[in-house]
Every structure is written in structure tokens, then in C-alpha cells.
Amino acid sequence: MTVLLILIIAVAILFGVTDIRKKWISEPIFKMFKRILPPMSETEKEAMEAGDVWWDGEIFSGKPDWHKLHNYPDAKLTDKEQAFIDNQLETLLAMLNDFEIVHDSKDLPKDVWDYLKREGFFAMIIPQEYGGLAFSATANSTIVAKIATRSVSAAVCVMVPNSLGPGELLTHYGTQEQKDRWLPGLSNGTEVPCFALTGPEAGSDAGAIPDKGIVCEQEFEGQKTLGIRITWNKRYITLAPVATVLGLAFKLYDPDKLLGEQGELGITCALIPTSHPGVKIGDRHMPMGLAFMNGTTYGEDVFIPLDWVIGGPSYVGKGWRMLVECLSAGRGISLPALATAIGHLGTKTTSAYSYIRKQFGLSIGKFEGVQEALARIGGHAYTLEAARKFTTSALDTGFSPSVVTAISKYHMTELGREVVNDSLDIHAGKGIQLGPKNYLGHLYWGVPVAITVEGANILTRNLMIFGQGATRCHPYVYKEMEAAANPDFKAGLKQFDALLIKHIAFTIRNTGLALFHGLTLCKFGDTPVGGETAQYYKQMNRLSAGLALCADVSMLILGGALKRKEMISARLGDVFSQLYMASAVLKRYEEDGRQISDLPFVHYAVQNCLHKAGVAFEGYFDNFRPRWLAHLIKRLIFPYGVSLKAPNDILARRVCRALLKTGETRDRITNLCYMGVDDNDAVGVVEAAFIAMHACQAIELKIHGAQKSGKIPRRVPLEQAIAAAEKEQLITAEEAQQILHADKLRKQAIAVDSFPAEFFTQQSTQSSAQSGTQQNSNSPNSADTAA
Template identity: 25%
Template sequence: MTQETKAKATAQYTAEEASKKLQQSMDVAEDAREKEYRHPTFAGLLFMGEFKPELLFPFPFQPEEDRKEADAFLEKLEAYLRANVDAEEIDRTHEIPKEVIEEMARMGVFAMKVPKEYDGLGFSQTNYCRAVVKVASHCGNVGVLVTAHQSIGVPQPLKLYGTEEQKAKYLPKFRQGQISAFALTEPDVGSDPAEMAAEARLSDDGTHYILNGEKLWCTNGTIADVIVVMAKTAPKVIKGKERKQISAFILEMDSPGIEIVQRCEFMGLRALYNGYIRFTDVKIPAENLIWDEGRGLAIALGTINVGRITLPAGCTGAAKQCLSIARRWGLERVQWGQPIGLHEEGRNKIAYIASTTLAMEAVTWLTCGWVDQGGVDIRIETAMAKLFCTEALWKIVDMTMQLRGGRGYEKGRSLAERGEPPYAVERIMRDCRVNLILEGSTEIMHLFLAREAMDPHFRRAMDLVKGKLAGSEKTSKILELLKFYSWWLPSQHVKGWIPGSYPEMGSLEKHFKFIKKASHKLARSIFYAMAKHKQGLERRQMLLARLVEVGTELFVMSATCSYAIGLKDQDAEKGDSPIALADYFCTLARRRIADHFDAVSDNDDRQANKLARRVFDSDMRWLEEGVIWTGPED
């Protein structure tokens, strides 16, 4: 095979495999969908051209009695962190002092989400995230220790899917300070966990499973007492086809056969207790299987769905720190005759940081509020919140570093040595970068949201597209689709011309009118993209990304406007400042939306695709020459 044909075959294989795998993963995601919910998802409806502000207006603020539940705890936690947790030292030594972990355990930090009947603090999602905002803003390492344990570690899947016996046995241990972890990723299995290799074989007498395999990057894995681990179990034949089964187990880490091969070291979060773990004939009692055999990925995805709300909270905490640094330094540092924050480039950054921080806070508290209300399917909104907040924080940190100039690049300790305020922008930057990669990377969020965006259309035409229908059934399906779309599509045009009226939004009404109009355009654009590219659409990732970014911006705009009005009404002292922030955020978001819509038809995707192929085909190797290559040779 020539180099060229090999490259072509590889590309072809990749495209077909990707499509098949995507389908598999999405099928599992479908399985993980909450079946019972009270009202339809706000963001999901936006993709179909339906803007329903009543689903998030008025803003669902935390009820007073729930707030009081955590106030005293949060005060104590804050005082403890201020006095005893030195984030710079933790970053330098790569260790969180043992006494810090022990004291947090005594306070109940590792049992915030454990229900009271299991000896936990029984916090609502909102109170838990209030704690996350504080901890993560003070020290990223401690933040991740707490959240990896509680958002995705054993407490969360047990609460969602555990039996009464499992809950009674394990949940009280977290009030006694036990720490947990979540082990899904493997060396060859990252974004696509359906392909995992770790295997758990049921013993002949059915009393236990025998686990073999490896897990990579398991946060808290090197110190955890108990973890939730996903592994393949025996395949099952379903509808005549053998289907791979992935199952989830509670595993006590003092079981024989567990080896911590490596404590992994990262660019940021340098005190993470993150492990590469090997399992050799590890016995797991059969009663430690969570839910059922074959439900492991559904458990993992269901857990991450709720776990994903924590990342926006952590990001919001870090964004608020950046805002404080940018504001103080922007006014204090004078260059070229005036404070750097007052030069127009500086003002621009400050306005972006402040308004975007409000938007991050809005989606964080909105999604938390929905979780606490219960019965709301929030998969789409939590994915959007994760996507938006992680990307937004990265831009905010970058701008804050730029405003700080050389001091932004300097370590807090080094700044402190000569008596300057030890603002740790470089540490925040190192610590937050990974947020765009884990718990569903930006690209995977795009794919996930794209599938959700197209889902109503897919479901309507699925049988036809899959060739499952013939004869009169096929004809009647085609007629049914023609009837629906001959009404739905023109209605999306007509409704787009009707401006809508939202007097309760005051000066933000124009943005709600825009959201309504843009949601119709989004719905039409999704439909036209599907009609044009048909099954090939799933390979047009850039096009899909633009459409889901529009949906995400519209969701965040809606949340931000609703939040701003609520804040203004709640607290007269804030004056019109929430409105001014929301107004500017929406102005920026509208520009981004316009750019995305423009790029749907006017883009350079084809050229980029061709060029990337040539880079892989190796006829541009010359460009890599002239440096000292330190990696292995091809």
C-alpha cells in the first residue's frame, strides 16, 4: 500500500469508525436520560425554535430556609481555609497537608452531599456549590480533592443508583472522613469510554467479580479509601446480537491486587492525588455491583451529568478572583499617564471579565436551582453550563494575566518576596486549563449537544432514515413528515418575524426579543443542515459546533437576563449594576452569535480539512525541520 492509499484508508476507517462509535456512545447517553421530568428542557426547546422564558423567569433563587442550612458551615469553612490553607505552598510542595484533610473531614466537608439519614450534611446542590465556589476560589487543589470525591466519586452514583444496603454501608463512612474517587479513563480509552478494556469476570459461584485492568488519571485515586470503577462484564445477547456490557462497582482500595503504578503529575493542580492504577485479580463482592450489569456507562454518564454542575461553580469562583485582581490592579497600576485599566484596551478587558462572571454565576445558580427542584431533565443545560463556563474562565484568566503584565506570569511567592500582593494568576491559569478537557471536553460537549439539538428531528424520521420501513408504512411515514415539516418550517420563518413582548424584562427586553428571533433561525439552520448533509452531518463537526454554540449563547443570555432582573429586585443597593452587566454580556454574545451564523455558510472548513489531510499525509514534514526533536522517532 502506498503512503497515500494508506493515509486515505486510515481516514476512511476513522470516519466510519467514528460514526459507529458515536452512535454507540450516544445510545448509552440516551439510556442515561432521566425518564421522569416535570417540564421540558429550556435549552432543548431553543433548538426547536421555542423560547419559553417562563421556564427560567422569575429566576429560581435559593429559598431562604435552604440558604440558612449551610450559612454557619460556610462561615466556619471560610475561616478555616483563610487561616490554614496556603494554596501557594500546596502548589509548591505538591501536597495538601494531612491535618487540612483531617480537619475538613471533621467539619463534614466530605459528606456535604451525603443525605442526613446516612449521617451526612444533606446539603442541596446549591449549598454544595456555594461551598465549591469558596474552596475552589481559595485553592484549586483542595477544590478538586473535595469535588472529585463528591461530584463524581462514590457518594454521587450511590445516591443516584445504589441499593439501600450499599447506601447504608458506604455513605456514613464519608462523614467519618473517607475519601473516594471515580475510575473510568484508561490508557487507550478517554472521551469514548464505550471501548474500555478493564474486565470484571463473575466468579463461578457468583459471590464476587474478579477485576483485571488499568485505570489512568484517577483523581484522589492514590489516597482514596473506596472508588467507583467501571469495567466490562460478560457480553449479553440482545435482539440476536452480542452486546458489550459495561458495569460499575464499588471497590474498597485496601483489597488485595490493587497497585498504584504512578502518581501522575500535571501542568497545574500540582497537588492532585491522581493515580495510574493497576488491578490484578482483585475480588469485588457481587453485592458491590451498582444498579445492574451493563448499566456502568449509564451510571458514569448520569453521574457526570450532575457532577458537571460543580465545574461551573468552581470556574465561577476562579472568575470572581480574577475580577478582583483585574479591578484592583487595573486601577493601581499607572502607565503612560493613567491606570492601565482605564486605557481603552484595559476597559474592554474589565468589561468582559465582569459581565462574563455574572453570566457564569447565572448559569451556575440556575442549573443548581433546577437540580434542587428535582424532576427537571437538565442534561443539555449542564453540558452548556460546563462548555460555557470552562471556556469563559480560560478567556478571563488570559485577560487577567495580560492586565497584570509581567506580574501575571510571576509566581505569587516570588511577588510576595519583594512585598507585592501575591496574586496567583499564573497558578489559576495552570489549574483551570484542564477544565476544558475533563468531564467531557469542549469537543465532546459539542458532539453531545449537537445530537441533542437534532434529536427531535431524528426521532421523527429515525425509522425512515434507518431503512426500517417499506411499502405502505414507508409511504405513510413520508406523508406524515411532509405534513409536519410543511407546517413547521414556514412557521419558524413567520414566528421569527413576530417580535414577542417581555415588558417584565425592562431594558433587557430587546435581548429577550433577540433570543426569540434567533431561536427560530437556529431551528431553521439545524433543519437545513440536516436536509443538506443528511447522515454526513455528524462528520461536519465545525458546522455542528457553530450551531450548538449559538444554542449555548442563547441559553446563557436567557439565564443572565433573568438573573440580573432577579438580583436587582432582591437588592436595591445594587442599583442597575446587574442590568448593566447583563446588557453588556448580551451585546457581546449577540456579536458571537452573528459570527457563528455567518460562518455556517461562509467558512474555511473545506480548506482546513484538506490542509490537515496533507499535514497527516506527510508532504509537509519539512515544516517541522530545524528544531531539536526530543520525542520518539516515527
């Protein structure tokens, strides 16, 4: 006891007396911190500071405030937005024939382009005073998602002007003169925008763009003008082939000090009419066979006035900050909307197809192998819609959470990839024969586009989610980094000392919470609700505390090397992300009024998220070094082992039962899926067959019962069985006609397209002609495009 008392007193003096603590604890750690802290470039710093901390901060706190989650406003559409969706959007969807767009014209028809421009589809983010619609992020996302269930090519054409581009940059940063000049035209469609950022040597590393601008004076419109002479070479630029105004990012240099500072001024963004002398729109790309406009642009020594810099001369060198701030919001809208569209369409069509398609006399949806995949589709679709609305709700309430939107972009596009793969697996031959009857093929083609744009998914997972999340969302790390970067050692040490004590207390608390939750199997964790979902809040408390503890240990042991240990950091990012996705699912369940019929989907979705978090933890513990420390942390968080199980077969069958019957639950989960009014619309036909077959269940039972009892022949075509059952007066004439009509729809729904030989000859001739045109192009990008 005496020894223990002495130790307690010593620790109290060591940490409680400021001067002693500074000399023996804070100062040595501070010096080490300054030494191991990797230098941060200006572009990294601006990217790190972009956006806000939102629910991601609570996840990283080790003790999330679940009441805050429930009190966040839900994503809602205004009456005006709903009216637009019910009218203009429905009209547009009826105009789209995706097979013709992709395989015949390889472009949207002129009447569709005109309609998009006239009705403001390109102006959803532009303020009303300039003729725009000023729609919310939720409306923007909903419209893009619904279009994508009809045509990915059309959805991309709509989403790009409403994402990162001239419209958004002008709205946030443009001078009044620039807004007055450009925004009305962008609103009414007389101006079509594109934004050129990516080049042959700068993709995800956009800060490395080689495109160069030199500040100079030159004659412009008859007067000597201060401006910029720019040379650029860009590719992958959506809408470039049809753009009238080019947003351009480049590095600006001022060798003659015309702006007062010699050398590199930083990335700058300018707005240039594509008709301006020297601006070249090059060859068109063909992104995975889709038909949205995407191509190249280049220019050499093109002179523009300094006033064409977005925001004017005062925004010279601030382009990177502008871009990352806009990307932090846009990343959470467009591509997650495409992934959500896959979830809605895949669930609607695959559940219907699973019911109407028969093998061995049974609907294939009754086979457990099919049910396993169909349950994943349904669970993922619920997760996708939950994450979509949860993320846009943040954007609509004034937040721009860069880490959250990165999580949404990566994990939602990956879920979309799983949904379309499972959907094609179930559809089998129906899914691989392209034609007007195939509603999955072009979505499958579009998946690689979604996972590549706005930062390739590998980059997003391995660098952004945890790298930025651990720094920005942690309550102390970024402030400690700022203290270490302070050139005044004493001031930095004072700031660091105050933070260090709080950080140590934070780590001790999370260690205690993780151990307590682990030993008690989360039985006593905080939960804001009762019922079947209460268990998930309790489990997530432990995972949040465990994540915070692992992050602190990793940063302490690895320091700046953690930046390079992408496999380690990515696994912690996966834990972080799955907690966000699970939070979104629980939030949706509450906002939808705790629908009992939704519980199978909620259970499946949350259990899947927590299981993935457990797998990520296991990977972290298995690969973190030193091994003894990894083992110790694992025993603190999971004293009985990681036991977060994937959804079981019983739950999978419950999800399938909900999807394989008509009703409000299935309709709500697939509400964004568009079904055409045309009798031959592929999605409409499979749904009509599904409904008709359901209505005939009792009739089918009568026929099968009669066959089983020997009253009518077995193993004969359905038409003969129906005729025999009617003749024996087992079913009425009306019932016979009803099931015959349903079977006709069923056959129409499972049919695939075939084409005459001339179709392929014509396609081959067109392709050869286009290939010859490209080979004869004088564009400096022609070889790069062909590659």
C-alpha cells in the same frame, strides 16, 4: 387565479388525505430516512437519552416562552447551607496556604484533610440518614467556587467526591446493603473514594474502555462464589493515591453463560476496597503543577463477588447508563464552579490592581487599552455567575438537563480561560512571578485541567452540544428516529407520518417567524418585560427561529453525514449555547431585582453573547453547502445582513467605571472571592489598598492641584510631595498620614515575591530525588506517567 386555485387544491389533497400523503410523501421520505440514518450503538443511545430537556427545549422551539424562563425558581441557599458557608467554609479557607500546598508539601496539610473529613466536605451530596449534608447543587457549586478562589488544588479535592463517584452512584443506584456499608464511612471521612473510568486508550470515548471483567466462579472467603475476575489499567484518577474505596468501570463478559447470556454484557460499575488483594494504586500524576491527588490504578485478574457491582447483580451491564446520567448533572456543577471562581477573583483583584497600579502618573485603569480587557473581565464574570446559578437551579428543581450542563461546562470554562488571560495581561509582571503574593498563577495552571476533565472541550463543543441538543431538544427528530428504528415497517410509517406533518408545520412556522423578525428588525417580537432589556428578548426570538430552521435544513440535507460535519454542527451549537448564556444573564437581572447599577454588565454580557451567536451564524452560512441554499437561508433570517454588534467602547467604559470604584455593585459581582484575615494575604492586601486609595481621592487631588499650580515641586517622590503639601498647610497632618498609609498598602499590593538562591537549590534537590523514585518504580504505569 385558476392555476393558483388548482395548486392549492392539489396541495390540500396531497397533504390532507392520509392515504395519498402516506404513499406519495411520507413513505418515500421514511424509506430515505431509514437509509441515511446512521446506526446508533447502545452506548450512543443511552447517552442520547440521558438527562432531561429543560430551557434548552424552549430555545430550540423557535418561539421561546419567556414567561417560563422568569417563572423558573431561582437558585437559593437554605439557612443550613448559608450557616455552613459562613462558618465551616470560612474556617477552611483561613487554613489554606496555596503556595505551600503546591510548592512545598505538594499536598493538602494533614489538618486540612482531617477538617475536610470531619466537617462533611466530602459528603455534601450524601443523604442525611447516612451522615451526609444533603446539600443542594447550588450550595455544592458555591462552596467549590469559593474554595477555588483560595486554592484550586483544595477545590478539586472537595469537588470530586461530590461529583461523579461512589457517593453519587451509591445514592442513586446502590442496594440498601451497599448504602449501609459505604455511605456512613464516606460521610465521616473514614472512607475516601475515587472513581476509575479513564484509561490510556479511552478518554472522551469512555465507551471504548478496554478494561475487562469475566463472570466466573471462584473461592472467596472460604466459599465458592459467583463473581467477576477483572483486569484494568486506569490513569488520571483523582484521589486515587489516597483512596480507600475504588469505583471501577469495566466491560463485562459472560463466556460460560453463568448469568444466562453469553458474550459482552456491557459496561459495569463495581465498588472495591483498595485493600482488596490485587488492587494496585500506582504512581501519582502532577496535573499542570497543581497539588491535588491524582494518579493511576491497575489490577490483573482481581476477583470480586458479584454483589460488589453497584446496584447488585440486576445492574450488571447498566454502568454506562448510570455514568452518563450522573455526568449529565455533575458536569453542570464542579467545573463551572471553577470557572466562576476565576470570574470572581479575576474581577475583584484586577479591578483593584488597575486602580492602584500607576504608569505615567495615572492609574492604569484610565488607559483605554486596559479598560478594554477589564470590561471583558467584568462582563464575563457577570455571565459566569448568571450561568452558574441558572444551571444549578435546574438541578435543584429535579431536572438533569444533559445538554444544558454540557453548554455550561464548555462555555464557562472557556470564559474562565479568557478572564484569567486578560487578568494576567493587566497584571503583567505581577502576574507571572509565582509566590504567596501571586493570586492568579495557580488559577492559570488550573484552566487546562478544567477544560479537559469530564469530556475535553473540543468533544463537548463538536459532538455533544448540537449533536445531542438537536436530537433531544427538537420536538420531533428523536421521535422520528425511533419510528425509523421500528422493525415493524407499517407501525413505524404510521408513527412517522403523524410526526412528519407536525415537523413540516414546525419548519414552515419557523421560516415565517425568522423572515418576519428579520424584515421588521425584531421590532414586534414578544417580550415579557419593558425597559432597556426588552430589545434582547426580541432579538433572541429571531435567533431561536433561525436556529431551528438551520437545524432542520442541515439534518435534511446532510442526514447522517451531519454527525461527521463537526465544524458545521459546532457553529449551530455555538448559536444554541449563546442563547442559553444570554437567557441566564437576563434571568439573573430579573432575580436580582433589576438593579440599575447592573445594567452596564447586563448589556455587555448579552451583547457579547448575541455577537458570538451572529459570528457562528456567519460561519455556518459561509461554509454550508450547497451555496445557493446557504445564501437563501441567510436572506430569510437576516435579510439586511447579520448586524449583531459586539459591545462598543462607550459600554466598555461604563463597565470599567463600575469596577474602578468601591461600592455594593462591585461587591455583589465579586461576592464569592475570599479575602483572608491575615494582614499579608495577597487578595486582602490589594483590596485594602484599593479601598484606602479611594478614600484618599480628595487628598490626591489637592496635592496634584498644588503641583500643577507650582505651589509644591512636581516630579518628586510621593513622600516628598506629601511632606511639601503638609508644610504648605494644603493638607492636614491626619490627611498626610492617611495617604502615606494608603501608599504603603499600594506598594505592598504591587510587590512580587523573590526567593534566596537556597530555595531553588532545595527545590531542585527535591525534584531530582522524586524523579529518581519514579524511575525506579515497578508500576506498569510508570513509563506512561512519565510521558
